[in-house]
Amino acid sequence: MLEIRIHGRGGQGNVVASYLLALAAFESGKYAQAFPSFGAERRGAPVTAFVRLDDAPFRRRCQVREPDFLIVQDQALLHVPGVLSGLKEGGGILLNAKADSDGLQRQLGRKVVTVPATELALAILRKPVPNTALIAAFLALTELMPLSALNEALQKRFRGEVLARNWELAEAAAKGVPVGLWRERAHAASA
Amino acid sequence: MRQALEGSQAIAQAVALCRPGVVAAYPITPQTHIVENLAKLVADGKLKCELVSVESEHSAASVVLGAAAAGVRAYTASASQGILLMAEVLYNIAGLRVPVVLTCANRAVSAPLSIWNDHQDSMAVRDSGWIQLYCADNQQAVDTTIQAFRLAETLELPVMVCVDGFVLTHTLEPLDLPEQAQVDAFLPPYRFSRVLDPHHPLTLGTLVSPDDYTEVRYAHHRAMLRALDVIPEVDAAWQQITGRSTGGLIAVEGPEEARVGILTLGSVFGTLADARQLADAPVKLIHLRSFRPFPVAALQRACQGLTELIVLERAFSPGAGGIVGAEARAALMELEHPPRVHNFAVGLGGRDVPLEILERLLAATGSEPTRFAIFDVDLSRLPEEER
Incomplete structure (x- = not known):
């Protein structure tokens, strides 16, 4: 089972990010579950969401305490207590940041990949909502499923121009990370 | 059809498949987006139903009581403080033996103020005379919601479908939504034996003196005990159509x-x-x-x-x-x-x-x-x- 924890701030589309990832997995035939950590959400407050993916059905509903991967929507969240806690040995952090990965990787002592998701979103969506870009980058890094699965998931939520721009954003973000870098780790966990 | 849906969305779809005539709800916290999703279905013309946004849960329960007594299938949803505010009317709905279905998106009760999940809200109305069915997952929430209407209308008792707030209502997971034809085959059109009809006047909810009060309570208890047979029967009938059982009792x-x-x-x-x-x-x-x-x-x-x-x-x-x-x-x-x-x-x-x-x-x-x-x-x- 592959477990992912997504950290963001209210308003960044954290919960939608978790739903998009689970939907994309479902569309490509996996069992998937996504849920927020149920805070009294308000704009700017730290928000957590969880995703589980597996080839076989599962029934647990507890929170993800030892994720295989973290997706962090805001670099400042790295300093919030608990954000990095429980990340499994060999697990990776996908971070929305302009800074390059190497410095952060040394600083945190963990595998880090950065993607400038907010800048990409501002350029393409004209809104600072990084979630589509991050999920696309995550799919490119892990090759858990083709990017087209995300397109199917986006179609469940968006239409018309919003859909088209989100898809453009997804393709741009997927090109911005090393494709398949986390493939082995991700596939071992989700099988 | 197999799809990945958020619990609240799936429950709203299940309610819509049951063709309610009236949905009344208080739309603000502690409401879940079950009612929001139903409102969307009505606004999009996908559900023909009168949606009444009321000023409190007490009124929400009163509206569905009146609607169901007037011969219309009625539904509401609430949780936590909302269930407590409804409590008076919940007893009335049950005591008048009016078949209403309610989703309780289970949450803790204040104080201390909490928006999170436990079962204190539905337990607080344990003795109100409603059938209470608990759901282990969102598939069960869908199936139980549909079964609840048939149960309620067969027994003339209200049914509370208890679904863990957030843990189920906000979780997206794969589930099967039945087809409209399956639900139509399972759930006959709504009929209430004591319907309020100006052409055949009758009174519901009059003063009952000590001469009869005990017997009315006895009849209510008997009906609840009869549900012990009907709940598994209804589950079995649903299983015949969908292949899925929720376990009955x-x-x-x-x-x-x-x-x-x-x-x-x-x-x-x-x-x-x-x-x-x-x-x-x-x-x-x-x-x-x-x-x-x-x-x-x-x-x-x-x-x-x-x-x-x-x-x-x-x-x-x-x-x-x-x-x-x-x-x-x-x-x-x-x-x-x-x-x-x-x-x-x-x-x-x-x-x-x-x-x-x-x-x-x-x-x-x-x-x-x-x-x-x-x-x-x-x-x-x-x-x-x-x-």
Whole structure:
């Protein structure tokens, strides 16, 4: 089972990010579950969401305490207590940041990949909502499923121009990370 | 059709498939987006239904009471303080034997103020005379919602479908939504035997003197006990159409020869089921789907052969202890060899219930039975004098 924890701030589309990832997995035939950590959400407050993916059905509903991967929507969240806690040995952090990965990787002592998701979103969506870009980058890094699965998931939520721009954003973000870098780790966990 | 949906969305779709004529709800916290999704279906012209946004849960319950009594299928949803504010009307709906369906998106009750999940809200209206069915996952929430209308209308009793707030209502997961034709075949058009009709006037809710009050209460109790037969029948009829059973009164998993059992309600069941499989533990898991009526005979059957029964619940009665635990203990007293009952509350106000809980629960059965304890209390968070 592959477990992912997504950290963001209210308003960044954290919960939608978790739903998009689970939907994309479902569309490509996996069992998937996504849920927020149920805070009294308000704009700017730290928000957590969880995703589980597996080839076989599962029934647990507890929170993800030892994720295989973290997706962090805001670099400042790295300093919030608990954000990095429980990340499994060999697990990776996908971070929305302009800074390059190497410095952060040394600083945190963990595998880090950065993607400038907010800048990409501002350029393409004209809104600072990084979630589509991050999920696309995550799919490119892990090759858990083709990017087209995300397109199917986006179609469940968006239409018309919003859909088209989100898809453009997804393709741009997927090109911005090393494709398949986390493939082995991700596939071992989700099988 | 198999799809991945958020619990609230799936429940709204299930309600819509039942073709309600009136949905009344208070639209603000502690409401879930079940009603928001229904409003969207109405606005999009996909559901022909009168949607009444009211100023309080008390009014929401009053509107569905009136609508159902006037011959229209009616639905509402609420949780937490909303259920408490409805309490007066919930007793009226039940006492008047009006078939209404309500989703309780289970949440803790204030104070301390909490928006998170436990079962204190539905337990607070335990004695209101409503049927209460608990759902272990969102598939069960869908299937139970549809079954609830048929149950309510067959028995002329209201049904509360209890679905864990957030843990189910906000979780996206794969499930099967039935086809409209399947629901139409299962659920005949709404008919109420004492419908308010100006051409055939009658009065509902008059003063009942001591001459008749006891008999009316007796009839209500009888109808609730009759539900013990009808709940499994309705579940079986649904299974014929969809191939899916929700367990009727009680669902049991695990080896027949198990000596230890865990009785619980709601979504914790799934976590225990995964934990049992991972540890390959010889444990029988019992899901109490029907809490009202309380299925004494079915519980006795499920506990036959057990030496230890852990009752795990998400609410309690301060100063007394477990609510389900006390009822289970009373029911099992009649067995020749009743299991020892260990009663714990867990996951209050949204505290996460992890997989490891199974191991810790099983370890607890090694000692003398606990009459009642809050299993996951962390005393280090309290001042010393309150530990």
